């Protein structure tokens with residue numbers, strides 16, 4: 001078997017407890033005034049905001065804070081952050097939070113560097129500069145801290161993503177301690193996102209020997225550690241709890257490194273409208289479609305399930321694992337109109353061509369019926 005591939009991730013990653021404090025000098029040189037971008041509460045509650053303020057003060061770097069990014073960031077909040085950054089002459093951005101503030105920070109970095117560009121033009125990809133970007137994840141799921149993707153919510157309530165090498169973060173500080181108090185529901189949905197990235201990446205027709213290695217490790221880490229956190233959190237010692245969190249942060253980063261090369265496949269496309277129109281969080285909205293897509297792929301390309309099976313053995317066992325996590329609770333039944341609209345959206349997505357299984361429009365309808373019927 002030949003192994004031709006390319007691999008490109010220009011992000012300098014610092015991983016581990018107190019990694020920001022221990023490596024803060026790397027921030028000097030990025031700029032003179034930072035625009036910090038976060039959601040409303042968690043960046044402060046988890047301690048990341050105070051830490052970045054402390055190190056920026058030590059480095060005599062000025063900063064301003066825009067802390068109004070909502071889940072599934074809207075065009076309008078990105079636009080407001082851009083105006084705020086321009087008014088304040090910010091020359092680099094720091095995204096603190098889950099995928100939403102980090103993705104918003106990436107969009108803002110492009111739009112401030114290209115002040116005549118409209119937000120819709122992000123999706124044409126016709127730009128080649130962005131302000132420097134620092135990412136500080138406080139969830140463990142999206143892997144946005146190491147990807148060239150940003151996912152925004154359009155005024156029509158559609159998830160739209162753009163990709164560019166210039167939005168890979170320059171530096172990521174991944175400290176698992178910021179995730180210690182993530183509530184169980186967010187722990188499950190974000191870990192499901194990382195698990196989907198890893199399994200989808202291994203399934204993708206664009207997988208490589210290197211992404212398979214990362215995916216295999218990430219899948220194993222989540223399979224071992226997520227149930228411990230969900231079912232026995234109360235009996236874990238502080239150190240054991242930290243180790244589980246560390247495993248999920250590492251898995252999230254590895255999953256991000258996987259999709260930075262392979263992209264995602266059909267379950268992500270299936271999930272997008274479940275999030276925007278039915279409010280199901282991204283990780284759960286995605287993973288509920290993974291067993292059906294795996295079964296289709298197994299018929300035509302059984303070898304593409306090799307990495308997945310090293311950990312989960314069979315699709316039925318994986319389904320069981322998901323059932324025990326409770327991801328199938330509260331799945332809404334789709335209206336006839338949504339069933340057709342969503343299926344057309346999925347059928348037109350770029351994900352079709354990289355997903356094994358020769359999945360047709362009829363298959364897409366039947367998968368939606370199977371999961372949301």
Ligand code: NAP
Pocket residue numbers: 038039040041042043046069070071072073097098099100101103138139140141142143144147148149150151159178179180181182183186189190193282283
């Ligand atoms: P998120 O949407 O960023 O945040 C979800 C919720 O978690 C928010 O209420 C947030 O509160 C809270 N939160 C964050 N950190 C916390 C902490 N340490 N403790 C307690 N609560 C915390 O969640 P996410 O799942 O990380 O990101 C999802 C977004 O990323 C979606 O838009 C998805 O499409 C996108 N995504 C991007 C990529 C990529 O490669 N770029 C990949 C996959 C998914 P606050 O609002 O107060 O912060």
Ligand code: FE
Pocket residue numbers: 142193197268282286
């Ligand atoms: Fe995702």
